[in-house]
Amino acid sequence: MSNDISVWLIVAIGFLATEPWRWAGVVFSKGLSEEGELIAWVRAVSTALIAALVMRLLIEPPGSLENTPIILRFLSLLSATIAYFLFQRKLVLSIFIGLATFLLLIYLNGLMGSPL
Amino acid sequence: MIAHQRQQFINGARTSLSPAGMVLFLTFFAYGALVASSGLPLELGLGLTIFVFAIPGQVVLVDEIARGSSLIAAGLLTTLTAIRLLPLAVSLLPVIRHPSNPKWMTLAIAHFIAVTVWLQSMIDLPKLPSEHRASHCLGFCLGLLLFTSVGTVIGFYAAQYLPSQLAAATLMITPIYFFLSLFQTAKRKTDKYAFALGGTMAIPLTIWEPNFALIGSGLIGGTIAYLMTKRREPNE
Numbered sequence: 129m130s131n132d133i134s135v136w137l138i139v140a141i142g143f144l145a146t147e148p149w150r151w152a153g154v155v156f157s158k159g160l161s162e163e164g165e166l167i168a169w170v171r172a173v174s175t176a177l178i179a180a181l182v183m184r185l186l187i188e189p190p191g192s193l194e195n196t197p198i199i200l201r202f203l204s205l206l207s208a209t210i211a212y213f214l215f216q217r218k219l220v221l222s223i224f225i226g227l228a229t230f231l232l233l234i235y236l237n238g239l240m241g242s243p244l
Numbered sequence: 245m246i247a248h249q250r251q252q253f254i255n256g257a258r259t260s261l262s263p264a265g266m267v268l269f270l271t272f273f274a275y276g277a278l279v280a281s282s283g284l285p286l287e288l289g290l291g292l293t294i295f296v297f298a299i300p301g302q303v304v305l306v307d308e309i310a311r312g313s314s315l316i317a318a319g320l321l322t323t324l325t326a327i328r329l330l331p332l333a334v335s336l337l338p339v340i341r342h343p344s345n346p347k348w349m350t351l352a353i354a355h356f357i358a359v360t361v362w363l364q365s366m367i368d369l370p371k372l373p374s375e376h377r378a379s380h381c382l383g384f385c386l387g388l389l390l391f392t393s394v395g396t397v398i399g400f401y402a403a404q405y406l407p408s409q410l411a412a413a414t415l416m417i418t419p420i421y422f423f424l425s426l427f428q429t430a431k432r433k434t435d436k437y438a439f440a441l442g443g444t445m446a447i448p449l450t451i452w453e454p455n456f457a458l459i460g461s462g463l464i465g466g467t468i469a470y471l472m473t474k475r476r477e478p479n480e
Contacts, residue, residue, distance in 0.1 A: 139291035141315055142305050145323035146296050150354045153333020157341075165474070167331050168434055172470040174328040175435045176442025177321070177462030178300050178422055181307070183446035185419040188454045190310060191281025192408045193415040201416065208420045212427065219267055219424055226420045227413050234409050 196234060197244035204230035249379040252372070256383025264364040265391050267421075271299050272392040274417035276399025278303065281415060282310030286400050293396045294389065298358045300325040303418055304458065313455055321458055332362040339369050345378045353378065356385035359429060437469035 186201045193201070208226025215221055237244050259265075272293060279289030284306060292302045301322045308318035333354055340353060365384070369377045403411050430439045442465035449457040 135285060135288045135291065138288055138305065138309060138315070138318075139295055141319045142292045142296040142301065142322060145305075145319045146298055146301050146326040146329070147355065149323075149326045149328075149330045150333050150357050151351075153330045153357065154337060154350060154354050156330070157334045157337040168432075168474075169467065169470045170327045171331070171432075172434050172438040173462050173466030174300075174325050175426065175430055175438040176445075176465035176469065177304075177324055177458055179426060179439045179442035180446035180449070180458050180461035180465070181300070181304060182419045182423045182426075183443055183461075184450045184454060184457050185303075185307070185415075187447065187450045189415060190278055190307065191403065191411065191415055193281075193412045195408070196412050201419075204416055205420055205423060208424065209427075212424050217428070219421070219428075220263065220270065222424055223270065223417060223420050227416060230413050230416050231409065234412075 196230075197237065197242075199244055200230060200233045200237065203233060248376065252376045252379035253383035256380035256385075257387035259364070259368060259380075259384045260387025260391060262364065264360050265388060268360050268388055269391045269395040270417060271421050272395035273399035273402070274414055274421070275299060275302060275306070276396040276401075277403035277411065277414040278399075278418060279306055279396070280400045280403035281411065282306055284310060286397065289396050289400055290393060293392050296322075297356055297389070297392070298326060298329060299418075300422065303422075311455060317455075317459075321462075324459075324462060329357055332359070333357045336362050336365055339366070340378050340381055342374050342378060344375055349378050349382060353381050353385060356388065359425070361385060361388065432473075434469055434473040437472055438466045441465035441469050 182205075186205065187198065189196075189201065204226045207229035208222045211225040212219070212222040275293070276286075276289055279286070289306070292305065296302050296305075304325055305318050305322045308321060309315075336357060337350065337354065340350070361381075361384070365381055368384075369381060372380055399414065403414060406414065426439050430436050442461045445461040445465045446457050449460050
């Protein structure tokens with residue numbers, strides 16, 4: 129992965145996987161209906177995919193998150209979600225409440241000799 | 245006229261200091277941390293921020309590469325997250341269009357179309373005279389590009405130098421952000437079902453075969469959600 133060719137190959141793949149949809153938007157912006165059936169299906173697939181990505185990032189997490197108990201990751205998500213609906217859908221505040229919960233639980237878990 | 249446009253551009257760039265800009269800074273910070281934690285180089289992380297500029301696609305691509313998936317599978321999943329940019333572009337561009345806009349400007353703005361830019365622009369731009377909108381929007385987009393690039397770099401180094409528990413916490417930002425954003429963007433019944441089905445299906449699928457979890461839950465869960473709401477009643 130350290131060689132430059134594969135880095136730029138991956139950037140090129142990312143660009144080519146993304147940009148044509150924006151160009152298509154430019155081309156079609158005069159005629160395509162936002163409520164079309166195909167677009168409704170596409171939106172459903174990408175919504176389900178992102179929901180799945182959230183679960184995979186929590187169940188099989190990257191890096192040092194892997195060394196934390198899985199239950200704490202889900203409790204952190206739960207607390208952020210509760211905060212989100214409690215405090216008028218304030219995104220940044222809710223994220224920080226989720227992170228604070230996560231760090232607090234990790235600390236408490238450590239104090240109790242990591243029972244989780 | 246030119247002076248006016250420069251002023252609009254600067255105003256737009258200033259708008260990037262809004263809450264929307266803060267959210268993006270935080271998400272790209274978290275993404276930078278993900279890139280470092282996945283053992284991938286900064287050039288890759290920064291290159292994707294500049295040339296892709298759509299965080300779900302970037303996270304999917306980085307996560308897939310880090311798991312050792314094939315480039316074809318990684319590209320396919322990325323493109324599935326990116327198709328949703330098409331309807332965003334379709335609805336935003338008519339707001340910006342004006343006979344005096346050069347073509348390059350439309351294409352440059354199109355590159356930055358993503359959920360946050362779309363949301364903020366649909367709020368701000370209609371308040372401006374139509375000949376000022378493109379300059380304003382381009383200023384906003386370039387301001388965000390600066391923010392997100394800086395966020396990526398800081399996140400990348402933060403993940404390496406923070407104590408491991410704080411580094412772990414930075415990796416929680418992305419899943420929390422995506423999860424909460426789905427409540428914001430899934431307004432229609434179809435999308436709500438897709439959110440619930442995709443998330444639920446992904447749990448057993450990830451435990452069984454993580455590399456199949458996204459494509460399986462996305463295509464199957466999304467299609468079921470679509471069919472369920474299509475047969476019963478029209479959307480909304």
